[in-house]
Amino acid sequence: MLRRTLVLAGLSLAAWSPAASAQDIVIPTIIELSGGGATVGAMWKNGSSLAVEEINAAGGILGKKVKLEFVDTASDPGKARAAMQRALDDKPIAIFGPIYSGSVSATLKLTADAEVPQVIGGEAANLTAQGSKYIFRTSFGQNVSMPKIANYLRDGVKAKSIAIVYVNNDFGKGGRDAIVKELPARDIKVVADISTEAGQADFAADVIKLKGANADAVFVYLNEEESARFLREAKKQGLTKPMIGETTLLGQKVIDLAGDAANGVKGHVGLTVDAPIPAIQEFGRKYEAKYKSKPDHNGVKGYIAPYMIKAAAEKAGKLDGKAIAAALHGMTIAPDKVPGILIEATWDGTGEIDRISFLGEVKDGKQVITETLPKLNK
Amino acid sequence: MTDLLQLLIAGLATGAIYALAAIGFTLLWQTSQTINFAQGEFVMVPAFFALAAMRLLGLPFLAALVLAILLSMLLLGVVFRYAVVGPLIQRGVLPLVISTIALSILLKEAVKDFYSAEALPFPPLLPDAPVSFAGVVVSQAQLGVLAVALLVIVLLQWFLAGTRTGRQMQATAQNPSVALILGVPVQRMILYTFLINAALAAVASLLISPIYLAKFSNGETLGLVAFVAAIVGGFNQVRGAIAGGLLIGVLDNLAAAYLSTAYRQAIPLVLLVLIILFRPQGLLGRREERSI
Numbered sequence: 055m056l057r058r059t060l061v062l063a064g065l066s067l068a069a070w071s072p073a074a075s076a077q078d079i080v081i082p083t084i085i086e087l088s089g090g091g092a093t094v095g096a097m098w099k100n101g102s103s104l105a106v107e108e109i110n111a112a113g114g115i116l117g118k119k120v121k122l123e124f125v126d127t128a129s130d131p132g133k134a135r136a137a138m139q140r141a142l143d144d145k146p147i148a149i150f151g152p153i154y155s156g157s158v159s160a161t162l163k164l165t166a167d168a169e170v171p172q173v174i175g176g177e178a179a180n181l182t183a184q185g186s187k188y189i190f191r192t193s194f195g196q197n198v199s200m201p202k203i204a205n206y207l208r209d210g211v212k213a214k215s216i217a218i219v220y221v222n223n224d225f226g227k228g229g230r231d232a233i234v235k236e237l238p239a240r241d242i243k244v245v246a247d248i249s250t251e252a253g254q255a256d257f258a259a260d261v262i263k264l265k266g267a268n269a270d271a272v273f274v275y276l277n278e279e280e281s282a283r284f285l286r287e288a289k290k291q292g293l294t295k296p297m298i299g300e301t302t303l304l305g306q307k308v309i310d311l312a313g314d315a316a317n318g319v320k321g322h323v324g325l326t327v328d329a330p331i332p333a334i335q336e337f338g339r340k341y342e343a344k345y346k347s348k349p350d351h352n353g354v355k356g357y358i359a360p361y362m363i364k365a366a367a368e369k370a371g372k373l374d375g376k377a378i379a380a381a382l383h384g385m386t387i388a389p390d391k392v393p394g395i396l397i398e399a400t401w402d403g404t405g406e407i408d409r410i411s412f413l414g415e416v417k418d419g420k421q422v423i424t425e426t427l428p429k430l431n432k
Numbered sequence: 433m434t435d436l437l438q439l440l441i442a443g444l445a446t447g448a449i450y451a452l453a454a455i456g457f458t459l460l461w462q463t464s465q466t467i468n469f470a471q472g473e474f475v476m477v478p479a480f481f482a483l484a485a486m487r488l489l490g491l492p493f494l495a496a497l498v499l500a501i502l503l504s505m506l507l508l509g510v511v512f513r514y515a516v517v518g519p520l521i522q523r524g525v526l527p528l529v530i531s532t533i534a535l536s537i538l539l540k541e542a543v544k545d546f547y548s549a550e551a552l553p554f555p556p557l558l559p560d561a562p563v564s565f566a567g568v569v570v571s572q573a574q575l576g577v578l579a580v581a582l583l584v585i586v587l588l589q590w591f592l593a594g595t596r597t598g599r600q601m602q603a604t605a606q607n608p609s610v611a612l613i614l615g616v617p618v619q620r621m622i623l624y625t626f627l628i629n630a631a632l633a634a635v636a637s638l639l640i641s642p643i644y645l646a647k648f649s650n651g652e653t654l655g656l657v658a659f660v661a662a663i664v665g666g667f668n669q670v671r672g673a674i675a676g677g678l679l680i681g682v683l684d685n686l687a688a689a690y691l692s693t694a695y696r697q698a699i700p701l702v703l704l705v706l707i708i709l710f711r712p713q714g715l716l717g718r719r720e721e722r723s724i
Binding site: 087088089092093096222248249250251253254255256258259260262263265266279282283286287289290291292310311312313314315 | 434435438439442443445446544548549550551552553560561562564569570571572573574642643644645647649650653684685686688689692693694696697
């Protein structure tokens with residue numbers, strides 16, 4: 055009798071446990087919380103948590119509260135894939151992440167097969183070219199950003215020759231291939247093409263090679279930590295050529311890590327809280343007040359992801375992955391209707407995002423926006 | 433030619449830091465047959481001691497550095513000697529090796545959980561500005577790192593060969609039983625080697641963290657490279673570890689520049705295989721007594 059009572063008590067206690075109410079919408083967030091992408095994952099985690107708090111305070115999505123379930127990929131595509139398989143077993147209405155392109159590449163077929171929309175941070179050009187109807191970007195793919203950088207190298211920097219230093223992973227190789235394709239039409243020669251490793255700690259040899267190449271400008275396409283190490287080494291060795299980058303190189307995390315060495319860096323910025331747009335600046339202030347650090351583009355990407363799902367679910371009128379994905383295709387979300395989207399954005403049939411972007415530079419340890427570029431299809 | 437010279441200087445600067453870590457391997461092996469697979473983490477942790485001292489205690493940078501070195505000597509020297517090596521060494525080399533692997537995981541995860549999984553900027557000890565001579569531009573920091581590391585190595589060599597305690601340590605390393613009969617306080621000498629190892633690892637940490645950024649995973653590569661450097665140079669000779677460290681630093685930079693960055697990490701391992709095949713005692717090692 056006693057045993058039966060205890061078992062019943064245990065069962066009722068387990069049922070009462072409030073970890074996640076059955077009524078909540080759980081969105082698995084499979085991101086880089088350790089390893090090389092830890093800085094990136096931390097930003098996304100904070101940004102998306104902030105958005106979910108706001109959404110829940112305003113009544114949730116279609117009346118249900120949202121809960122994010124964070125899973126660490128350790129910046130490893132294999133672990134990301136395993137985590138994705140486990141997460142899909144619970145048939146979520148959406149998945150956030152991964153952010154590293156290699157990990158997105160390893161997981162996008164799984165979400166496509168399960169018909170669950172996957173809101174990613176990856177920027178490699180090929181991610182949206184693989185036919186998945188369930189992948190959605192939060193930032194430009196390299197197929198969109200690299201033509202803008204190439205124009206900037208020709209018109210802004212007036213470079214006739216460039217040296218490229220890129221990271222040898224899906225993100226880096228994708229970017230390198232995309233920019234190299236754009237340069238001949240603009241009469242710019244690549245005089246050095248330097249591959250570096252993900253997680254590389256010592257850039258002395260690479261900087262020495264770059265100095266020898268004597269290009270008009272250096273295009274730097276590395277992940278956050280590596281960008282910072284590279285810039286520090288370049289400064290130490292007196293590499294004085296203009297350093298041009300795409301979003302990451304001018305990002306807040308790189309500025310924080312590289313210190314003075316980031317000053318003078320210029321380039322294209324897809325997303326930034328320094329953009330001359332009140333909504334995005336307000337987001338930056340909220341984030342900074344809560345997390346005591348300034349968000350970079352990955353913080354913004356994390357922040358808009360829950361709002362994308364909210365807007366699409368409300369358009370679809372139901373909490374169903376397939377319907378949400380269908381609603382997002384061809385959808386334009388404007389900040390006057392959904393303030394959390396921050397800047398008007400449109401997703402095409404492949405999940406590619408279109409919105410305005412910026413040119414900027416780093417001055418006195420701060421990113422300064424110098425020009426706003428229009429949406430591509432407007 | 434200028435490129436080559438710059439690569440050599442950069443390589444020697446990194447190599448000197450590898451050497452500091454590699455010396456620790458040889459010291460511990462000689463006096464107490466300890467192969468410390470947490471050596472990389474011993475180089476990673478002191479930077480976090482310094483960062484914590486600045487952030488939590490509000491200490492100025494230099495005071496934080498001194499505290500980091502002292503704390504390393506206490507925790508990675510004394511505590512490591514008595515809590516890990518002491519109880520396990522009687523059980524043979526293998527259990528100790530496994531426990532140092534466990535210690536490396538513990539240190540890495542502890543830093544990740546209690547401090548940060550992200551890379552953090554670490555203030556440079558030396559100015560960042562470049563200096564140029566004869567068309568070669570190198571950084572003051574590189575020259576400084578090289579100078580500090582070499583100074584520490586020279587001081588260590590002087591201590592081991594030129595002082596009474598140093599010679600007692602050498603006697604302990606060569607034959608502890610005879611050293612004991614001759615009145616050398618063997619246990620104290622063993623403790624000294626652990627203290628020196630921790631101090632060298634701390635100096636290496638403070639020199640390398642401004643370049644690598646302070647991160648919990650830094651020890652993974654450093655530990656491996658230092659281990660390989662010690663074997664290549666000669667596991668039973670401090671000067672072998674120094675030569676091994678410098679050689680790997682230079683080869684690593686030359687490989688990155690002239691071969692491929694993708695294969696640079698393979699270079700030390702290829703070297704390791706060649707050394708084990710053709711000169712198992714290492715470049716400067718003695719053919720010996722205790723082989724590994």
